[in-house]
Amino acid sequence: MTPSPATPSPASSGQGPASAQGPADLLITGCTALVHDDHEGIAFVEDASIIVRGGVIEAVTGGASAVDAVERIDARGQVAMPGLINCHTHSPMVALRGIAEDLPAEEWFNDFIWPIESNLTDRDVELGARLACAEMIRGGVTCFADHYFSMDTVAAVVAESGLRAHLGEAYFSSQGTERGPEGREKSLEFALRHLGSADGRITTALAPHAPYTVDDADLAATAELARAHGLPVHLHASESRDQTDNSLARHGRTPIEILERTGILGTGTSVLIAHGTGIIERDLPVLERAAAAGSVAVATAPRGYLKFAWGTTPVRALREIGVPVGLATDGAASNNSLDVWESMALTSLVQKSTEGDPRWLTSRQALHHATLQSARAVGLGERVGSLAPGRRADIILVDLTGPHTQPVHDLAATLVHSARAGDVRTTIVDGRVLMRDRELLTLDLPSNVRELGERLPALIDRSHGKRIQEYDT
Amino acid sequence: MTPSPATPSPASSGQGPASAQGPADLLITGCTALVHDDHEGIAFVEDASIIVRGGVIEAVTGGASAVDAVERIDARGQVAMPGLINCHTHSPMVALRGIAEDLPAEEWFNDFIWPIESNLTDRDVELGARLACAEMIRGGVTCFADHYFSMDTVAAVVAESGLRAHLGEAYFSSQGTERGPEGREKSLEFALRHLGSADGRITTALAPHAPYTVDDADLAATAELARAHGLPVHLHASESRDQTDNSLARHGRTPIEILERTGILGTGTSVLIAHGTGIIERDLPVLERAAAAGSVAVATAPRGYLKFAWGTTPVRALREIGVPVGLATDGAASNNSLDVWESMALTSLVQKSTEGDPRWLTSRQALHHATLQSARAVGLGERVGSLAPGRRADIILVDLTGPHTQPVHDLAATLVHSARAGDVRTTIVDGRVLMRDRELLTLDLPSNVRELGERLPALIDRSHGKRIQEYDT
Numbered sequence: 001m002t003p004s005p006a007t008p009s010p011a012s013s014g015q016g017p018a019s020a021q022g023p024a025d026l027l028i029t030g031c032t033a034l035v036h037d038d039h040e041g042i043a044f045v046e047d048a049s050i051i052v053r054g055g056v057i058e059a060v061t062g063g064a065s066a067v068d069a070v071e072r073i074d075a076r077g078q079v080a081m082p083g084l085i086n087c088h089t090h091s092p093m094v095a096l097r098g099i100a101e102d103l104p105a106e107e108w109f110n111d112f113i114w115p116i117e118s119n120l121t122d123r124d125v126e127l128g129a130r131l132a133c134a135e136m137i138r139g140g141v142t143c144f145a146d147h148y149f150s151m152d153t154v155a156a157v158v159a160e161s162g163l164r165a166h167l168g169e170a171y172f173s174s175q176g177t178e179r180g181p182e183g184r185e186k187s188l189e190f191a192l193r194h195l196g197s198a199d200g201r202i203t204t205a206l207a208p209h210a211p212y213t214v215d216d217a218d219l220a221a222t223a224e225l226a227r228a229h230g231l232p233v234h235l236h237a238s239e240s241r242d243q244t245d246n247s248l249a250r251h252g253r254t255p256i257e258i259l260e261r262t263g264i265l266g267t268g269t270s271v272l273i274a275h276g277t278g279i280i281e282r283d284l285p286v287l288e289r290a291a292a293a294g295s296v297a298v299a300t301a302p303r304g305y306l307k308f309a310w311g312t313t314p315v316r317a318l319r320e321i322g323v324p325v326g327l328a329t330d331g332a333a334s335n336n337s338l339d340v341w342e343s344m345a346l347t348s349l350v351q352k353s354t355e356g357d358p359r360w361l362t363s364r365q366a367l368h369h370a371t372l373q374s375a376r377a378v379g380l381g382e383r384v385g386s387l388a389p390g391r392r393a394d395i396i397l398v399d400l401t402g403p404h405t406q407p408v409h410d411l412a413a414t415l416v417h418s419a420r421a422g423d424v425r426t427t428i429v430d431g432r433v434l435m436r437d438r439e440l441l442t443l444d445l446p447s448n449v450r451e452l453g454e455r456l457p458a459l460i461d462r463s464h465g466k467r468i469q470e471y472d473t
Numbered sequence: 474m475t476p477s478p479a480t481p482s483p484a485s486s487g488q489g490p491a492s493a494q495g496p497a498d499l500l501i502t503g504c505t506a507l508v509h510d511d512h513e514g515i516a517f518v519e520d521a522s523i524i525v526r527g528g529v530i531e532a533v534t535g536g537a538s539a540v541d542a543v544e545r546i547d548a549r550g551q552v553a554m555p556g557l558i559n560c561h562t563h564s565p566m567v568a569l570r571g572i573a574e575d576l577p578a579e580e581w582f583n584d585f586i587w588p589i590e591s592n593l594t595d596r597d598v599e600l601g602a603r604l605a606c607a608e609m610i611r612g613g614v615t616c617f618a619d620h621y622f623s624m625d626t627v628a629a630v631v632a633e634s635g636l637r638a639h640l641g642e643a644y645f646s647s648q649g650t651e652r653g654p655e656g657r658e659k660s661l662e663f664a665l666r667h668l669g670s671a672d673g674r675i676t677t678a679l680a681p682h683a684p685y686t687v688d689d690a691d692l693a694a695t696a697e698l699a700r701a702h703g704l705p706v707h708l709h710a711s712e713s714r715d716q717t718d719n720s721l722a723r724h725g726r727t728p729i730e731i732l733e734r735t736g737i738l739g740t741g742t743s744v745l746i747a748h749g750t751g752i753i754e755r756d757l758p759v760l761e762r763a764a765a766a767g768s769v770a771v772a773t774a775p776r777g778y779l780k781f782a783w784g785t786t787p788v789r790a791l792r793e794i795g796v797p798v799g800l801a802t803d804g805a806a807s808n809n810s811l812d813v814w815e816s817m818a819l820t821s822l823v824q825k826s827t828e829g830d831p832r833w834l835t836s837r838q839a840l841h842h843a844t845l846q847s848a849r850a851v852g853l854g855e856r857v858g859s860l861a862p863g864r865r866a867d868i869i870l871v872d873l874t875g876p877h878t879q880p881v882h883d884l885a886a887t888l889v890h891s892a893r894a895g896d897v898r899t900t901i902v903d904g905r906v907l908m909r910d911r912e913l914l915t916l917d918l919p920s921n922v923r924e925l926g927e928r929l930p931a932l933i934d935r936s937h938g939k940r941i942q943e944y945d946t
Contacts, residue, residue: 097879098886102825102835135876306822309831336890337877349779352575358782362575403608404810404894406570406922407929413571417780417809421877422895449879456880 025431026052027069030076031397032411033060036386040372042364044411050080052393055430060387071433077401078425079415081367082385083142083394084340085374086329088234088274088299090148091338092120092128093331094135095452099460100333105240105308109471111462113333117149118466119459125150126157127452133161134443135338137434140424142394144338145272145299145328145378147207147234151190159198162434162442164394166378167194168207168234172469173215184208184222191231201430203379205272210236211255212243212473216262223263232270232379240310243473244278256283270295270379274328277311279318288321296323297377301330302346308334312350315369316360326377327370341421344370348416363412397426498904499525500542503549504870505884506533509859513845515837517884523553525866528903533860544906550874551898552888554840555858556615556867557813558847560799561707561747561772563621565593565601567608568925569806572933578713578781582944584935586806590622591939592932598623599630600925606634607916608811610907613897615867617811618745618772618801618851620680620707624663632671635907635915637867639851640667641680641707645942646688657681657695664704674903676852678745683709684728685716685946689735696736705743705852713783716946717751729756743768745850747801750784752791761794769796770850774803775819781807785823788842789833799850800843814894817843821889836885870899 033048049065051058059065093113100112125148136144143164146154151169158165169190171183184206191204208214208222214235226233238244238255247255256279259265266289276298279287290296300313315325327343329335344366351361375385384394398419400408405418427435434442506521522538524531532538566586573585598621609617616637619627624642631638642663644656657679664677681687681695687708699706711717711728720728729752732738739762749771752760763769773786788798800816802808817839824834848858857867871892873881878891900908907915 094876095880096882097891098881098883101883101886101890102832104831131876131879138876303822306826307831309825309829332891336886339877339893349776352782353779356782358577358780359575401922403567403604403611403918403922404812406604407568407926408571409569409929409933410571410574413574413809417574418570418805420812420893420895422893445876449874449876453880456882460882 021053023068023070024051024053024058025069026071026073026393026428027065027067028073028075028080028395028397029064030074031078031080033387034079034081034367035060035388036372040368042367042412048080050387050395052431055393055432057387057389057391057393059389073397073426075397075426078397078399079411080387080395080397081415082371082387083396083427083429084140084370085326085378085385086136086141086144086338086340087272087326087374087377088145088147088301088328088330089132089338090331091132091144091146091154092125092148093333094132094338095124095128095456095459096333097336106471108308108334110467114467114469114471115462115465116460117468118464119461120149122150122153124455124459126153127448127455129154129157130161130443130448131445131452132332132338133157133163134440134445134448137161137163137427137440137443138424138438139339139341139421140396140398140427141338141340142396142427142429143378143380143384145234147274155194155197155202158202160442162429162432164201164384164429166203166205166234166380168205170207170209172209172213173218174213174469181221184218184225188225188229192229199430205232205234208233208235210239211247211258213469216258219258219262219264223267223269226264226269227267232272233264234272234274235264236274237276238273238278238283239275240308241278244280246473254280254283256286260286265290265296268293268295271297272377273298274330275299275301276313277305279314284317284321287318287323291322297326297373298323299326299328299377300347301328301335301343302350303336303342304330304334306350312354315347315351316355324373324376325369326374339421340370341419344416363410363416366416367412393428393431395428396424399423399425494526496541496543497524497526497531498542499544499546499866499901500538500540501546501548501553501868501870502537503547504551504553506860507552507554507840508533508861509845513841515840515885521553523860523868525904528866528905530860530862530864530866532862546870546899548870548899551870551872552884553860553868553870554888555844555860556869556900556902557613557843558799558851558858559609559614559617559802559811559813560745560847560850561618561620561774561801561803562605562811563804564605564617564619564627564811565598565621566804566806567605567811568597568601568929568932570809572806579944581781581807583940587940587942587944588935588938589933590941591937592934593622595623595626597928597932599626600921600928602627602630603634603916603921604918604925605805605811606630606636607913607918607921609636610634610900610913610916611897611911612812612814612894613869613871613900614811614813615869615900615902616851616853616857618707620747628667628670628675631675633915635902635905637674637857637902639676639678639707639853641678643680643682645682645686646691647686647942654694657691657698661698661702661704665702672903678705678707681706681708683712684720684731686942689731692731692735692737696740696742699737699742700740705745706737707745707747709747710749711746711751711756712748713781714751717753719946727753727756729759733759738763738769741766741768743852744770746771747803748772748774749786750778752787757790757794760791760796764795770799770846771796772799772801772850773820774801774808774816775823776809776815777803777807779819779823785827788820788824789828797846797849798842799847812894813843814892817889836883836889839889840885866901866904868901869897872896872898
């Protein structure tokens with residue numbers, strides 16, 4: 001592998017004699033390390049060593065390291081980079097991958113997804129979440145922001161899997177036994193109870209579904225709770241241009257303006273907005289004010305937008321006003337996979353096409369979205385997203401020896417446009433190896449797939465005529 | 474794996490007692506086979522056996538087969554499908570993967586690709602083509618249509634690799650020592666000499682570059698040669714809307730109309746048009762007449778169009794007038810890979826988005842483009858593109874046991890939207906296994922990558938100020 005000619009800028013030299021502290025927990029050697037320079041530009045350190053101690057990156061050095069380590073990984077021919085972050089998904093929905101294809105969003109929701117979700121049991125959620133975690137570990141995702149139901153179950157699977165996650169229990173204003181106050185209370189109770197669980201790998205958010213399914217009073221009450229408890233909010237908003245147009249027609253306000261009016265946006269609470277393909281010009285000042293306070297980000301999942309024939313997230317406009325845009329897959333029932341590599345490539349490609357500008361959203365920009373901006377989007381901007389001393393050791397090793405990634409003239413382009421999820425050989429979270437040489441170490445996949453398969457007939461039954469919600473924006 | 478509920482329609486039952494002929498050459502058992510029904514719809518045969526004899530598919534049967542065979546492949550958990558066909562590429566350009574990123578097409582050609590190509594040697598072409606063949610075999614491509622220089626060298630690599638290919642020696646009207654008549658003569662001589670070589674796996678075409686680089690007199694002479702020798706023509710045309718607009722401004726005719734006027738189109742010669750994103754309404758009657766004679770197809774390579782911020786191939790309009798549209802990657806210098814799986818998924822996604830219709834270009838339609846329409850595009854519509862008795866045994870086995878392809882509610886959607894090139898476990902051409910369990914059996918990759926790497930500095934040198942052509946449409 002011939003790395004790109006980026007100036008090596010070691011993120012740190014060694015941190016004094018290792019012997020003072022005993023052996024490191026993990027030493028990765030011989031890789032090319034993706035680091036960030038002082039201006040958050042992407043740089044590569046050739047023949048790098050990465051020292052991990054106590055779940056934290058101690059140093060990223062150019063050249064060999066003399067440090068002793070309990071575990072060593074020879075990563076020649078591989079790129080070490082921050083683990084990918086899936087900034088918005090519904091992990092258990094992998095159980096519905098392919099169940100409703102080639103449909104407009106309203107039919108997809110009303111005729112398939114929401115009827116089927118009325119059958120969901122905790123066990124379905126558990127099996128789906130475990131399959132999703134397996135897929136994400138195999139694809140180099142080390143952290144995901146999940147927005148779903150039965151989230152206690154998801155939290156337990158996260159703990160088992162070794163992944164990092166940002167979890168929120170979803171609620172509507174009009175859902176069965178958990179509507180309005182009950183749903184909100186459950187979301188709050190979940191968020192408070194699980195914050196910092198799984199050895200600190202789980203963070204939490206309040207998770208109202210969206211402005212079209214949660215009324216203004218419930219949104220305002222949610223904003224109060226968020227402020228009172230210092231919790232972030234993760235929700236869908238302005239998912240499509242149709243939603244924005246309908247919101248304007250019905251309420252005289254865009255979904256983003258509703259978020260401001262109800263105090264979700266603009267009162268200091270950190271807000272993660274999923275999709276935002278319907279964000280329009282008049283929303284930008286609202287978002288710019290929130291961005292100035294560091295309290296809003298958008299997650300983009302471009303594959304599903306193409307599939308639903310929607311527009312895409314206005315990444316360029318958001319960048320100009322300082323809103324971080326993280327990468328996401330949404331659920332696999334619409335996206336068909338939890339492949340953040342594909343989200344990264346499609347973000348670059350679709351942005352070029354939509355803006356009519358081949359120079360925009362370069363590979364290095366795409367990698368910035370995939371690393372620091374995604375970390376910020378899920379509220380972990382100081383903890384992960386960069387291979388730098390003091391950051392949690394969420395690291396993936398990507399094998400570039402395959403014919404589809406050779407030769408390497410521009411390593412950033414190779415990672416964004418040629419590499420695939422299947423090129424990830426090793427996935428590490430908090431210094432713990434969750435996949436080594438493509439072998440999953442924490443999850444038992446075959447038994448999980450078998451049991452899920454047995455449960456599918458009951459899960460996908462729609463004969464009862466129920467649905468958990470109406471799609472009517 | 475739970476295949477989709479498509480009605481199994483075995484393409485054939487057994488062909489009488491095997492003992493009469495001795496053992497089959499190859500028997501694949503336990504797979505789900507993708508076949509075509511009588512209306513060319515996609516169907517799946519569960520627990521299928523595929524019998525291969527003399528390089529030809531003898532039978533595809535539901536259930537076990539009692540046939541003796543020299544070689545057996547247990548393909549449980551895998552889908553057998555026709556090998557993918559890359560309908561337009563420049564295989565040796567993998568050597569330039571990532572060399573010129575995030576640029577408009579004119580800078581990409583004039584400042585990088587055409588200066589660099591003035592350095593090309595036969596050895597560079599050989600090493601590039603071998604790397605490309607390795608990538609394609611690993612990605613389940615069994616046949617590719619190549620349009621480049623030093624094609625004798627490419628033909629030799631095709632013979633070595635075991636792949637099938639449709640090859641054409643490219644020429645301009647104004648290129649160095651091979652311009653005009655000399656280039657045309659060389660293209661003809663190549664096409665005649667290599668037709669049917671590599672044990673019949675190589676077919677050939679005349680390969681003028683494009684209407685903007687080959688003048689009308691040379692195009693007309695090419696059309697004459699094609700008719701005289703019964704050869705097809707493979708060329709770029711109407712690559713972008715800008716080309717069409719410029720052609721109209723300069724000549725009063727679109728590129729498609731120039732093809733008609735010069736006798737390339739509409740005189741019975743089979744024509745494979747690369748890209749066609751600039752095809753406009755007035756071109757459709759021209760193409761419809763050619764399609765009625767079965768003599769025109771278009772190859773679409775959607776990734777590069779997004780990257781150059783071009784429009785895309787008007788697949789729906791072409792379908793309505795009966796023009797087959799095959800899938801392609803173009804060269805890796807623009808597309809960054811030779812991944813036809815990605816072309817298939819992007820064709821579906823971009824078509825939905827461009828047409829504003831999520832119901833259009835379903836997974837089954839995408840698979841039809843990838844199989845029979847691609848086979849027709851490269852002139853092999855009767856020989857490959859379907860797992861059916863009498864067709865050449867170009868077969869790939871795709872492993873769907875990975876977490877990203879489970880569960881399977883809709884097998885066509887799984888193949889188009891969830892499966893990846895890396896899920897291909899086995900690639901077979903003419904009944905010969907070229908890759909088994911991801912291991913390449915015909916090509917030595919490491920030595921090829923090493924030598925190519927050594928040659929890159931000389932190859933990419935642009936200090937001489939030369940270029941092989943001007944991009945000025």
